[in-house]
Amino acid sequence: MRVVIAEDLALLRDGLTRILEAFEFTVVAAVDNGPALLPALVEHRPDVAIVDVRLPPTFTDEGLQAAIAARTEVPGMPILILSQHVEPLYARELLTDRTGGIGYLLKDRVSNVAQFVDAVRRVAGGGTALDPEVVSQLLARREPLAVLTAREREVLGQMAEGRSNAAIAGKLFVTEKAVSKHINNIFTKLGMAQSDDDNRRVLAVLTYLNG
Amino acid sequence: MELVSDEQLSDFVWRGVRGTGAGAASFVLGVLNFPLFVLWLAALIVGLIPGLGQVVLPLMTRLVRARADLERRRSTKRGIPIATPYAPRPAKSYPVGWRRFRWILQDVATWRDFAWLIPGAIAGVVLGAVSMALPIYGFEGIFLIPLWVWLGTGWYGYGAIWPIESVGDGFLSLPQGAVILALALLTAPWLRSAEAWFARLFLAPTRAAELRLRVAQLTETRADTVDAQAAELRRIERDLHDGAQARLSSLGMTIGLAEELMERDPAAARKLLAEARDASHTALIELRHLVRGIHPPVLAERGLDGAVRALALSLPVPTVVDGGVLGRLETPVESACYFVVAEALANIVKHSGATSAWISIRHEADLLVLMVGDDGRGGADPSRGTGLHGMGRRLAAFDGTMSLSSPPGGPTVVTMELPCALSSPKTSPSSGTA
Numbered sequence: 001m002r003v004v005i006a007e008d009l010a011l012l013r014d015g016l017t018r019i020l021e022a023f024e025f026t027v028v029a030a031v032d033n034g035p036a037l038l039p040a041l042v043e044h045r046p047d048v049a050i051v052d053v054r055l056p057p058t059f060t061d062e063g064l065q066a067a068i069a070a071r072t073e074v075p076g077m078p079i080l081i082l083s084q085h086v087e088p089l090y091a092r093e094l095l096t097d098r099t100g101g102i103g104y105l106l107k108d109r110v111s112n113v114a115q116f117v118d119a120v121r122r123v124a125g126g127g128t129a130l131d132p133e134v135v136s137q138l139l140a141r142r143e144p145l146a147v148l149t150a151r152e153r154e155v156l157g158q159m160a161e162g163r164s165n166a167a168i169a170g171k172l173f174v175t176e177k178a179v180s181k182h183i184n185n186i187f188t189k190l191g192m193a194q195s196d197d198d199n200r201r202v203l204a205v206l207t208y209l210n211g
Numbered sequence: 212m213e214l215v216s217d218e219q220l221s222d223f224v225w226r227g228v229r230g231t232g233a234g235a236a237s238f239v240l241g242v243l244n245f246p247l248f249v250l251w252l253a254a255l256i257v258g259l260i261p262g263l264g265q266v267v268l269p270l271m272t273r274l275v276r277a278r279a280d281l282e283r284r285r286s287t288k289r290g291i292p293i294a295t296p297y298a299p300r301p302a303k304s305y306p307v308g309w310r311r312f313r314w315i316l317q318d319v320a321t322w323r324d325f326a327w328l329i330p331g332a333i334a335g336v337v338l339g340a341v342s343m344a345l346p347i348y349g350f351e352g353i354f355l356i357p358l359w360v361w362l363g364t365g366w367y368g369y370g371a372i373w374p375i376e377s378v379g380d381g382f383l384s385l386p387q388g389a390v391i392l393a394l395a396l397l398t399a400p401w402l403r404s405a406e407a408w409f410a411r412l413f414l415a416p417t418r419a420a421e422l423r424l425r426v427a428q429l430t431e432t433r434a435d436t437v438d439a440q441a442a443e444l445r446r447i448e449r450d451l452h453d454g455a456q457a458r459l460s461s462l463g464m465t466i467g468l469a470e471e472l473m474e475r476d477p478a479a480a481r482k483l484l485a486e487a488r489d490a491s492h493t494a495l496i497e498l499r500h501l502v503r504g505i506h507p508p509v510l511a512e513r514g515l516d517g518a519v520r521a522l523a524l525s526l527p528v529p530t531v532v533d534g535g536v537l538g539r540l541e542t543p544v545e546s547a548c549y550f551v552v553a554e555a556l557a558n559i560v561k562h563s564g565a566t567s568a569w570i571s572i573r574h575e576a577d578l579l580v581l582m583v584g585d586d587g588r589g590g591a592d593p594s595r596g597t598g599l600h601g602m603g604r605r606l607a608a609f610d611g612t613m614s615l616s617s618p619p620g621g622p623t624v625v626t627m628e629l630p631c632a633l634s635s636p637k638t639s640p641s642s643g644t645a
Contacts, residue, residue: 054512061512085499085508089521108495111488141527 001124004046005030006037006063007082008055016050016110023117034062041070041077048124052107053083053090064090075099080123082107086134092210095128100199103129103162119162127199128162128206135160138209147189155182159205164198227396233285233403234342241335243278248328251275258312269311272321279324279414282331286407286414293407296320296416299427320420327413334409338402345395352388357381436608439601450501458494462487510549514539518549519570526556528565528585534572538633540579544609548581548629551602551613555583555625558598563587563623574633581627589621602627 003025007013010032017027029040034055041049049070055063067079080103081094094102103123109131110116119129135157139145145153158168165183169176183201187194192208195201215223254271258264276297283293298318304310315321351357357369358381368374370387416424469483502508510518516535523530539545552570559568565587573580593599593615602625603613611629 054508059511064512083508085503087509087521088524089509089513089517092524106495108492111491137525141525 001025001047001121002028002044003120004028004037004040004044004049006032006034006040006049006051006055006066008032008052012052012107019110019113019117020050020120025120033057034066037063037066038069038073041066042073045074045077048078048080048101048120050080050082050120053081061090064093068093071097071099076101076126078123078126079103080105080120080129082110086131086137088134088137088210091130091134091138091206095203095206095210098203098207100126100128100203104134105129105131106133122162127164128202130161130206132157132161135209138206148186152182152186152189155179156186156205159183159186159202160209162202224396227399230399230401230403231342231346231395233289234339234399236285236339237335237403237406238339238343240278240281241332241339244328244332244335247275247278248325248332251325251328265309265312266307269307269315272315275324275328279327282410283414286410289404289407291404291407291411293411293415294421294424296323296414296420296424298420298423319417323413323417327410331410331413334406338406342395342399342402345398346392349388349390349392349395352384352391354388355381355384357384432604432607435604439604447501447505450497454497454501455494458490458497462490462494465490506546507549510545515545515548516572518545519552519572522549522553522556523570526560526568528560528568530556530568530570532570532572534574536572536574536579536633540631541634544579544629544631547605547609547611548579548627551605551627552581552583554598554602558591559583559585559587559623562591563589563621565621565623577630577632579627579629579631581629582624583627584622584624587621587623588619589617589623590619591615591617591623 001024003020005013005016005020005027007016007030013030013032017030020027028044028046031037031040032055034057037051037055049067051063051067053061053063055066064081067081071077071079075097076099078101079094081090082105083090084107086104086106091104094104101123103119105116105119109119122129138160139153139157145156148156154172155168158171163171165176165179169179172179184194186192190208192204195204251271251274254264254267258268280295283295286293297320298314301310301314304314352369357367357375358378360367361375361381366374369384370391372380372383372387375381465483465487469480469487472480472483507518509521513521514536520532523532540548556568556570559565563585565585568583568585571580571582571584591599593603599613599615606613606627606629609629609631611627613625613627615623615625617623
């Protein structure tokens with residue numbers, strides 16, 4: 001799989017490259033500033049891009065802006081945003097086009113290499129990977145969630161992070177059948193349309209949480 | 212079609228009536244100026260007698276200043292602001308005595324107050340008399356009193372008709388009276404404003420006094436800012452020392468131990484490394500919280516607008532953000548505004564019991580106006596708790612002000628105003644959809 005990396009700190013850029021190459025990704029470009037990012041993305045059309053929110057020269061949110069711009073030019077281009085902090089506001093902006101292929105994680109998550117690589121693969125496959133911290137902030141401000149049981153809220157959280165049924169079952173130590181039963185209940189209780197496709201379902205959940 | 216709406220008419224009448232009332236008050240207050248003048252002059256002469264003067268003059272001056280301050284407040288209420296010009300009271304002085312005596316005589320504002328007493332009295336009495344006499348004369352005409360007097364005495368007149376020669380002439384006092392009354396209502400507010408302008412000539416601070424007051428204010432806000440900053444640095448130092456720093460040292464030890472065990476007990480080493488990773492994660496969380504408290508990253512990335520929107524999104528109370536700033540403000544201003552808004556929102560969540568809140572951001576003519584409101588129970592008291600006081604102090608460093616309206620039963624609205632210019636126009640287009 002071909003990857004473009006945008007990260008201004010050389011240490012982190014090299015670290016990311018090393019991790020990804022160890023898992024048989026090919027880093028086709030590694031840029032260290034905002035203006036170079038959009039051309040690199042459009043030129044290489046990578047299978048997934050890993051982008052730091054804050055980049056030179058202004059050190060504001062040019063990474064995020066370039067990512068959003070790239071997805072306007074190349075719809076659905078899978079992008080995983082990394083940041084030292086997470087904001088539900090940014091997650092909402094990333095998810096507005098509702099096409100999937102979006103990841104938004106804290107940089108510390110990279111330290112759990114297996115999970116990080118899993119998230120990169122998920123995003124590349126058109127799925128989503130949302131940081132647990134964003135998800136917990138999203139869940140915290142939704143009143144109607146009171147109708148859900150504790151277990152259902154847990155499943156909803158896992159779904160919002162972008163996990164598939166199988167992955168949720170593995171994480172919560174239950175059968176996949178039990179998970180899909182919980183999911184059915186959640187969708188009925190919150191009045192959302194069902195869908196068989198994992199990615200679509202996750203997007204529906206995120207749209208609901210962002211609303 | 213109506214020429215004026217009912218609302219405009221009642222507004223006109225109200226302003227006229229209030230102006231007339233204020234004119235009557237000016238008349239009475241103006242009369243009071245005369246005895247004040249005499250008393251203060253007497254106190255000044257008595258002031259030549261050692262001992263007695265140091266008691267009498269400060270007391271009399273207090274009276275004169277109360278009168279002048281009243282006039283300042285009245286003018287300010289009319290939209291002609293007059294600041295208090297007096298030099299700060301000397302430290303360690305008694306209500307009467309030498310220090311006060313010297314302070315009073317050396318302050319140019321004392322003499323300007325004194326100089327105003329008589330001209331101010333004349334202005335108040337004359338303009339007050341005019342604004343009372345005009346409506347009285349108008350009502351005299353409207354109630355046809357001239358006609359009755361003429362019928363009784365055979366000799367009287369009104370307005371332009373003098374003397375009245377027939378009953379028809381007498382009835383003409385009605386339209387004339389109406390015109391005069393309308394004129395009275397029109398002029399009353401203007402007469403009060405004229406008096407206020409006149410008072411300002413004497414009672415406003417001189418340029419030197421203004422500068423002195425400004426220096427006093429700057430000294431105070433600077434001291435506050437320095438204190439707040441020092442306290443902030445102490446807090447950061449403590450947090451780093453007890454938090455991230457301690458965690459990083461233990462992290463180093465754990466890794467060192469794992470290194471030792473690598474050969475002898477790989478399983479234990481692996482366990483230690485997993486522990487180390489968790490510890491680094493915790494340290495990062497702590498650092499992130501700390502950074503958020505110093506300067507929230509979203510503020511650096513998105514400016515006040517974006518940061519406030521992000522803040523609103525994170526609240527358990529649904530909060531609407533309206534308006535915005537076109538461009539970026541100076542960083543310190545941005546930061547102060549953000550923390551003040553954050554404090555206001557935290558208060559809403561903690562105390563108001565609100566089910567919804569709103570934030571309005573307006574930036575016009577180099578004035579930034581931030582308003583934070585909720586539909587909660589109200590009754591917030593600025594004198595209780597340090598939060599509101601701290602907010603005011605943060606803004607004061609930038610000559611900003613804060614006001615609170617929170618009647619029992621709500622709604623509560625905090626309004627913050629800051630004079631400030633943009634540091635840079637907007638460079639990147641906002642993709643904000645929040």
